[in-house]
Amino acid sequence: GAVVSQHPSRVICKSGTSVKIECRSLDFQATTMFWYRQFPKKSLMLMATSNEGSKATYEQGVEKDKFLINHASLTLSTLTVTSAHPEDSSFYICSASGGQAIGDTQYFGPGTRLTVL
Amino acid sequence: AQKVTQAQTEISVVEKEDVTLDCVYETRDTTYYLFWYKQPPSGELVFLIRRNSFDEQNEISGRYSWNFQKSTSSFNFTITASQVVDSAVYFCAREGGADGLTFGKGTHLIIQP
Numbered sequence: 001g002a003v004v005s006q007h008p009s010r011v012i013c014k015s016g017t018s019v020k021i022e023c024r025s026l027d028f029q030a031t032t033m034f035w036y037r038q039f040p041k042k043s044l045m046l047m048a049t050s051n052e053g054s055k056a057t058y059e060q061g062v063e064k065d066k067f068l069i070n071h072a073s074l075t076l077s078t079l080t081v082t083s084a085h086p087e088d089s090s091f092y093i094c095s096a097s098g099g100q101a102i103g104d105t106q107y108f109g110p111g112t113r114l115t116v117l
Numbered sequence: 118a119q120k121v122t123q124a125q126t127e128i129s130v131v132e133k134e135d136v137t138l139d140c141v142y143e144t145r146d147t148t149y150y151l152f153w154y155k156q157p158p159s160g161e162l163v164f165l166i167r168r169n170s171f172d173e174q175n176e177i178s179g180r181y182s183w184n185f186q187k188s189t190s191s192f193n194f195t196i197t198a199s200q201v202v203d204s205a206v207y208f209c210a211r212e213g214g215a216d217g218l219t220f221g222k223g224t225h226l227i228i229q230p
Contacts, residue, residue, distance in 0.1 A: 034217075034218070041225075042222070043208065043220045043221065043222045043223055044162075044208070044220045046217055046218065049217065091160060093160075093162065095162075102148075102149075102150065102212055102213060102214075103148075103149075103150035103167070103169060103212055103213070105152070105164060105167050106164075106218060107164060108154070108161060108162035108163075108164070109161070110159065110160060110161040111160040111161060113160075
């Protein structure tokens with residue numbers, strides 16, 4: 001099956017620093033990658049959608065300048081949380097899809113748990 | 118976004134019992150897709166099934182089965198002869214029209230030995 005990796009799996013940082021999370025599709029080319037955020041015992045909330053070589057499309061309420069997304073290749077997307085604050089602490093999950101059509105299955109990475117002190 | 122409702126927040130059953138997880142969705146679209154994902158304690162979402170709106174045929178995969186009923190906008194998931202390893206949070210999701218993948222709130226399934 002399709003495999004998506006994320007790195008790091010856990011990160012603890014001080015308030016005000018920036019953190020970069022990588023998402024890689026290991027055995028397929030991901031035309032589209034998605035970034036989600038999940039609070040404890042809550043559902044996944046889509047933050048943004050990115051297509052390779054294009055600017056990411058952010059969901060309403062998500063700060064573009066705070067959550068920088070780069071999708072530089074068909075196998076790699078990065079999410080950078082800039083000037084992180086404790087309220088940014090969360091579980092961040094990426095997913096990847098081989099197509100851009102509605103209904104294309106998304107395969108999820110294992111997630112990154114971010115703790116901002 | 119059109120909502121996905123998983124009314125069961127938590128279900129606890131004893132191993133070997135059958136259990137059904139409910140999913141009801143809203144839709145104004147003719148074409149849409151439904152999914153189920155499993156999220157074990159490790160956190161990684163595992164894809165279980167994808168179904169498009171034109172295919173109402175029920176599906177069985179081992180101990181898992183899915184019942185898609187367009188008339189009631191439901192896409193229920195049944196685990197037969199449950200096992201402890203089935204313990205996880207299960208998410209139902211919908212994608213279609215202008216909406217991306219929209220998740221329900223999840224059902225926490227606890228299988229007791």
